């Protein structure tokens with residue numbers, strides 16, 4: 001049995017389970033005996049004749065786990081009877097970092113339970129998957145949880161009662177951010193790409209482009225100014241004007257040399273995709289040191305973008321689910337060159353949409369989601385504001401391009417003595 005599955009089962013009754021319907025989570029726990037508690041909310045919403053199942057992805061290899069979790073949804077949507085309902089689910093130990101295990105909760109009509117169970121028996125052959133079924137007890141409103149064995153043909157003798165439990169102090173999706181979504185050193189991100197070289201050949205090409213050591217040997221003599229903000233807030237316009245006005249060098253991020261691989265890594269699950277972007281910053285840092293010995297350097301996106309987009313994607317629901325201000329999640333990587341100033345451009349959402357429309361370019365899926373998903377946009381902006389070491393200085397990008405430029409030039413003169 002895989003190491004992670006074994007450790008999950010050791011702590012089985014200490015675990016909390018969370019099922020999300022329309023972004024709102026409902027929490028339940030399991031216990032040996034029925035003590036008269038009502039059924040958790042999630043089960044009160046289903047018909048007593050319906051069959052419910054949970055599928056938790058628990059391989060001990062995090063690359064395989066990330067890939068399998070991403071593939072599982074497609075597989076389920078393709079193969080399940082159309083009436084089956086699929087909701088995101090997770091299980092975690094409250095307050096225990098890295099204890100989050102993700103999966104799906106299925107609800108099937110009684111008529112669909114045969115094909116559903118046939119599919120689950122096939123899937124359970126993968127040692128990465130833990131399957132439970134939920135049944136309503138006869139003559140009571142109580143539901144029980146049964147864990148399937150790996151053969152899928154029988155169930156483990158132990159049967160648990162499911163009971164409601166309080167929402168945890170910290171949203172469960174925050175438990176696994178460190179080193180799964182955000183990487184705080186070159187080595188951590190590098191390790192992910194090294195390990196996926198056999199399944200993603202492009203990872204090897206990316207590794208060849210990386211600097212041999214992360215720690216910048218020297219600090220640039222000239223100021224380094226990073227411009228951050230959501231798409232269409234005016235970063236390109238401002239960074240080009242700053243370059244021309246200050247006689248600076250402009251560096252895009254991710255760096256140009258990663259362009260051939262970007263679309264490939266954008267298709268990958270967050271673990272791999274975010275490691276790719278994290279490593280891009282170390283290439284940019286090396287370029288900053290080289291150029292910053294000769295002239296001021298302007299950088300279009302850098303660490304704030306990497307961390308904020310990753311955190312906002314990892315944390316489901318509204319911005320209040322984000323890790324609290326001051327959390328270690330918002331710290332700067334210890335080995336990444338720090339800029340002299342980070343400016344965050346903010347824009348009224350309607351004006352931002354207008355600029356996006358006027359520009360009329362194709363957008364990445366993530367940027368389209370920003371458009372449709374206001375919560376995601378709010379989370380990205382809030383995460384930007386919470387990152388420290390250096391923190392960003394917010395500038396309203398609503399006025400004319402020249403006014404924004406003048407305001408940022410004043411900031412640069414104040415903070416960087418330029």
Ligand SMILES: Nc1ncnc2c1ncn2[C@@H]1O[C@H](COP(=O)(O)OP(=O)(O)O)[C@@H](O)[C@H]1O
Nearest residue numbers: 231232233234235236237355359399400401404
């Ligand atoms: N201050 C501004 N006022 C009005 N329009 C602007 C301003 N800055 C940029 N724009 C326009 O908004 C659009 C998005 O700007 P851009 O610099 O490409 O943003 P980003 O690089 O952040 O995606 C472009 O069409 C640009 O000409």
Ligand SMILES: Nc1ccn([C@H]2C[C@H](O)[C@@H](COP(=O)(O)OP(=O)(O)O)O2)c(=O)n1
Nearest residue numbers: 230231232253254277301302305306309364
């Ligand atoms: N240093 C960087 C730069 C971009 N990213 C990621 C964050 C988002 O997923 C995308 C946004 O980049 P995109 O090219 O769409 O942004 P612009 O159009 O340049 O505003 O890239 C990053 O993680 N780290």
